[in-house]
């Protein structure tokens with residue numbers, strides 16, 4: 001298992017980590033298997049989608065629309081970030097990607113994104129490669 005460190009800059013932000021994950025997978029020299037990318041936080045997500053500037057903004061807009069901040073959620077009494085936890089639940093905390101011919105078998109338009117929902121913060125993502 002290896003870790004990727006990420007310093008986020010915005011409260012809500014998509015960060016493409018495809019290059020870092022691909023580097024880890026290719027250094028493992030595993031011909032065939034799976035790769036699990038997992039975020040170790042309760043206010044972040046991991047998703048796969050297209051890296052296009054407009055679409056990344058659209059996703060932030062969607063999160064703000066679906067789960068707005070400050071709607072009287074009970075957890076806001078603790079640390080005022082219920083929206084970030086709820087967005088994390090909707091996004092999911094991990095993705096699994098097949099490895100073929102020694103690299104990630106992503107589709108042409110697929111990129112791996114770390115999604116910050118309560119930034120800016122220092123974050124950590126784990127990458128586990130399983131041969132099989």
Ligand code: ZN
Nearest residue numbers: 079081082085
């Ligand atoms: Zn909290």
